[in-house]
Amino acid sequence: QMQLQESGPGLVKPSETLSLTCTVSGGSMNTYHWGWIRQPPGKGLEWIGDVRFSGATFYNPSLKSRVTIYLDMSKKQFSLKLTSVTAADTAVYYCGRRTTVAGGWFDTWGLGTLVTVYS
Amino acid sequence: DIQLTQSPSFLSASVGDRVTITCRASQGINSYLAWYQQKPGKAPRLLIYAASTLQSGVPSRFSGSGSGTEFTLTISSLQPEDFATYYCQQLYSYPLTFGGGTQVEIK
Numbered sequence: 001q002m003q004l005q006e007s008g009p010g011l012v013k014p015s016e017t018l019s020l021t022c023t024v025s026g027g028s029m030n031t032y033h034w035g036w037i038r039q040p041p042g043k044g045l046e047w048i049g050d051v052r053f054s055g056a057t058f059y060n061p062s063l064k065s066r067v068t069i070y071l072d073m074s075k076k077q078f079s080l081k082l083t084s085v086t087a088a089d090t091a092v093y094y095c096g097r098r099t100t101v102a103g104g105w106f107d108t109w110g111l112g113t114l115v116t117v118y119s
Numbered sequence: 120d121i122q123l124t125q126s127p128s129f130l131s132a133s134v135g136d137r138v139t140i141t142c143r144a145s146q147g148i149n150s151y152l153a154w155y156q157q158k159p160g161k162a163p164r165l166l167i168y169a170a171s172t173l174q175s176g177v178p179s180r181f182s183g184s185g186s187g188t189e190f191t192l193t194i195s196s197l198q199p200e201d202f203a204t205y206y207c208q209q210l211y212s213y214p215l216t217f218g219g220g221t222q223v224e225i226k
Contacts, residue, residue: 045163045220047208047214050213058214060214094162099168105153106153107168109163
């Protein structure tokens with residue numbers, strides 16, 4: 001059974017870059033799409049972006065100018081970079097596996113990692 | 120962007136109750152809707168995909184219906200482990216969006 005695990009710094013300073021990695025175990029990456037979702041404390045879920053197994057990326061326009069997601073199937077990882085962070089980027093960040101059918105859903109999630117932007 | 124409006128945002132119910140949560144989309148999304156359950160401090164868990172298909176391992180008391188702009192998640196007989204927050208998500212077009220959530224609490 002495939003498992004996902006987020007890793008990266010838990011604290012980031014304002015204006016710096018948030019970098020997280022999701023490591024995939026227990027299966028092949030090239031039959032799924034991959035995504036990042038975040039959840040500010042006490043609030044709802046926000047989709048950040050997807051990377052397809054082809055490498056194509058799709059981002060939330062609200063973050064598009066600041067976000068990059070990239071895939072490294074040789075390491076069985078995909079990563080998130082979010083630049084110029086502010087306190088509004090404080091959230092639990094989840095990575096997720098998305099099925100490739102039309103309207104594919106997120107069927108497997110990492111445990112999540114809390115990232116706090118502090119000064 | 121497609122907006123998803125969930126109602127109610129908060130629901131108080133008893134064990135054994137039948138519970139229905141509604142998710143309305145601002146435009147038609149065919150059946151490209153998923154439902155997730157989230158417990159405090161945990162990652163969301165997929166319950167229903169393609170509006171009405173039960174994810175493997177999810178109890179049969181959960182069911183989903185709808186297409187187009189109106190969808191429902193029904194729990195036929197609420198169990199203690201079902202007290203959680205439920206989210207819908209549309210997967211019809213980018214950007215993917217979530218509903219605001221429905222918190223189900225014990226009466």
